Amino acid sequence: MANIVPVHKKGAKDSVENYRPISLTSLVMKIFEKVIRDELLAKCESKLNEFQHGFLPSKSCTTQMIPFADSLSISLNDRVRCDVVYFDFSKAFDSVNHDIILWKLKHQFKIDGRLLKFFVNYLQHRFQRVVINGEMSSLKPVTSGVPQGSILGPLFFVLFINDMTACVSEGTHIALYADDTKIWRNIQTWQDHLTLQNDINQLYEWSVANKMIFHPKKCKVLTVTVEQTLHCDGEWKLFPFQAFYYQLNDTELEMVKSETDLGVTVTSTLNYNEHSLKLYSKASSRLGLLRRALHFVSDQKQKRAFYLAIVRSLFEHCSVVWRPTAETTINKLENIQRRAIKWILSEEGHHYNDLEYTKRLKDLDLLPLSKKFEYTDLSVFYRIYHNLSVNKLPVYLQPLDEEDTLSRLRPVINPPTHMTGQDGIHKLSSMRANQLDKLSLKCSIQASSPAFKSSFFFRTHLLWNVLPLGIKEASTPGEFESKLKHHMWDVILDPH
Numbered sequence: 001m002a003n004i005v006p007v008h009k010k011g012a013k014d015s016v017e018n019y020r021p022i023s024l025t026s027l028v029m030k031i032f033e034k035v036i037r038d039e040l041l042a043k044c045e046s047k048l049n050e051f052q053h054g055f056l057p058s059k060s061c062t063t064q065m066i067p068f069a070d071s072l073s074i075s076l077n078d079r080v081r082c083d084v085v086y087f088d089f090s091k092a093f094d095s096v097n098h099d100i101i102l103w104k105l106k107h108q109f110k111i112d113g114r115l116l117k118f119f120v121n122y123l124q125h126r127f128q129r130v131v132i133n134g135e136m137s138s139l140k141p142v143t144s145g146v147p148q149g150s151i152l153g154p155l156f157f158v159l160f161i162n163d164m165t166a167c168v169s170e171g172t173h174i175a176l177y178a179d180d181t182k183i184w185r186n187i188q189t190w191q192d193h194l195t196l197q198n199d200i201n202q203l204y205e206w207s208v209a210n211k212m213i214f215h216p217k218k219c220k221v222l223t224v225t226v227e228q229t230l231h232c233d234g235e236w237k238l239f240p241f242q243a244f245y246y247q248l249n250d251t252e253l254e255m256v257k258s259e260t261d262l263g264v265t266v267t268s269t270l271n272y273n274e275h276s277l278k279l280y281s282k283a284s285s286r287l288g289l290l291r292r293a294l295h296f297v298s299d300q301k302q303k304r305a306f307y308l309a310i311v312r313s314l315f316e317h318c319s320v321v322w323r324p325t326a327e328t329t330i331n332k333l334e335n336i337q338r339r340a341i342k343w344i345l346s347e348e349g350h351h352y353n354d355l356e357y358t359k360r361l362k363d364l365d366l367l368p369l370s371k372k373f374e375y376t377d378l379s380v381f382y383r384i385y386h387n388l389s390v391n392k393l394p395v396y397l398q399p400l401d402e403e404d405t406l407s408r409l410r411p412v413i414n415p416p417t418h419m420t421g422q423d424g425i426h427k428l429s430s431m432r433a434n435q436l437d438k439l440s441l442k443c444s445i446q447a448s449s450p451a452f453k454s455s456f457f458f459r460t461h462l463l464w465n466v467l468p469l470g471i472k473e474a475s476t477p478g479e480f481e482s483k484l485k486h487h488m489w490d491v492i493l494d495p496h
Contacts, residue, residue: 001139002147003131021094023128023147033151036118040155044109048158049165050390054178055154058390060421061262062380064177065321066391068184068261070457071173072224072270074396075186077445077452081225083196084184085246086259087203088218092179093157094145098123101146101160102470109159122152154178160210165187167202169195177262187244197246204249207408210486216251222259223266226449264318272322272450276329279314282335286311291343304364311340315369320380323373325454330370337369358492371488375481377460378467385439385472394457396445399438439472440465 002023006426009377011018041057049057075082089095102120105111111119126142146153146160149182159176164181168174172185172195183203185196223244246253258274267273290306297303315333324330341360342348351359361368367375372489383389441461447453464472474480 002149003130003136004128004299005131021128021130021148023149023153024131025147025150030151035113037151037155039115040111040152042160044159046160047109048233048431049342051174052158052162052164053390054176054180055158062318062320064175065262065264066316066380066456067264068173068175068182069270069321070394070455071184072266072450073449075224076226077447077449079226081187081223082184083193083244083246084182084222084224084259085196085200085253086220086261086397087181087183088202088215089207090177090213090215091145091409092212093148093213096146096160097144097158097285101156104160104163108163123292149299153415161212164203164206167206168199172196172199180262182261182324193244200246200253201247210313214248216248216253219248219253220256220259221246221253222266223268224266226269226491239375239485245335251405262318264322264438272324273326273329275322276333279337280332283311283314283333286314286342287336287340298346300344300364304366304417307340311336316376319373319376320456320460323377326458328371328495334369337366353493362489362493367485367488368492371492373447374463375484375488377456377465378484381460381464382472382474385479388477391435393441396443397441397461398444398458400440400442417425439469 001024005024006016006019009020011020053059070081072084073321085212092398102116102123106116106118125147126147127139127452128142128147129139130137130207146156161176161179161181165176168183171192172183174181174183176182181203183196183199185192185199192229204214206212245255258265260266265272267274289306290303290310294303294306297306308495321477324333338357341357341364342350342352344364345360357369366372380389384391384393441464442463443458445452445458447458452458467484468487471480471483474483
């Protein structure tokens with residue numbers, strides 16, 4: 001038996017449809033569920049498809065968004081149109097059919113015996129009631145769905161939709177984060193368009209067979225392109241934007257120019273300025289709320305902790321995907337942190353010059369946002385480079401060969417005049433050591449699109465290449481991040 005607490009998702013607060021029913025269950029049972037979940041995951045992990053990133057260890061919104069955004073940036077760089085279809089399940093967790101999930105556990109994941117009997121017992125004879133302000137509704141039986149707020153529920157859902165990815169054609173990509181589902185495909189011919197429509201049809205048929213319902217009015221199509229063209233019969237022709245429509249069960253899907261994807265605003269040009277502006281507004285509002293609500297707090301450590309949890313965390317969610325590269329946008333976001341530092345140190349009447357601001361950041365052990373973005377980029381890149389992440393290096397990033405190394409050394413053979421003398425010899429040997437770096441990478445794609453130039457893998461491989469070899473050779477992520485942070489502060493405090 002569970003108490004249901006409605007948690008508002010989005011939209012009008014007076015509509016029941018806009019609330020998520022969270023089940024409050026027995027804490028003792030939750031501990032037991034955790035033991036069972038670990039056992040179930042160990043038995044099923046090898047059968048889970050690689051495209052699901054929700055509720056699974058070592059996976060997150062970031063691991064899902066990195067290859068997705070990289071794929072779109074390559075399409076833009078190649079001047080190829082890419083259509084992304086976002087699907088929305090209606091009451092996804094509450095629609096899981098008990099008979100179907102038990103059948104899949106037995107036949108697809110080979111769960112049997114006492115463990116399967118436990119799951120039968122776990123799902124049957126469940127009851128729930130809504131609790132608001134101490135008032136309780138009457139108990140109602142739960143005939144379908146998995147409890148939101150339970151430990152086993154999310155894993156059940158992931159296993160339930162695991163076979164969904166088999167519906168898409170070769171050349172069509174799919175990515176899932178729990179029930180958030182999207183597919184995308186490059187559209188170079190009319191046949192590509194028809195293939196993507198067929199993939200939508202196949203996913204709809206899967207939803208009907210599994211008694212899950214898509215909400216057509218909430219499913220969207222985002223076209224990522226530099227120009228509205230389509231390649232037909234060997235010729236480039238101009239088509240109106242509305243010509244390429246898609247249908248879900250005879251309902252035309254809405255074409256949008258931007259969509260919020262796992263908390264990141266993705267636009268048709270893969271420009272994240274809109275997302276940065278939203279974050280600036282939200283962060284500014286939250287900082288103002290902190291200053292008003294915590295006027296009685298004077299301890300700097302407490303204020304710093306509140307700032308990191310409530311404000312700067314906004315800038316850290318999926319930053320490797322959306323982080324700004326334009327100096328004006330970075331400065332705009334940095335102004336939020338400047339205001340926060342003044343609040344933390346109770347110096348709101350002061351005006352900091354750059355040196356004073358940097359010193360205060362160092363005292364509080366906070367990197368400037370521009371460096372924090374680079375720090376996060378490189379930390380994620382380190383894990384990918386050393387195969388410590390589910391993400392992999394793209395095929396267009398390859399180790400430097402001997403010819404590349406010689407090419408990079410040529411400018412150093414005859415050092416410029418500012419590298420003469422003892423200091424110059426030191427700088428020269430540092431450059432030589434760095435350019436002989438065996439861990440450097442080259443990009444085999446000619447970057448012509450602004451979206452590709454600012455994409456995670458392209459921009460970060462350039463940062464990676466100029467890092468000292470001793471940092472890149474760190475044996476653990478913790479050692480790498482420690483050395484990287486020290487190196488960044490050295491550069492910040494002594495840029496020459």
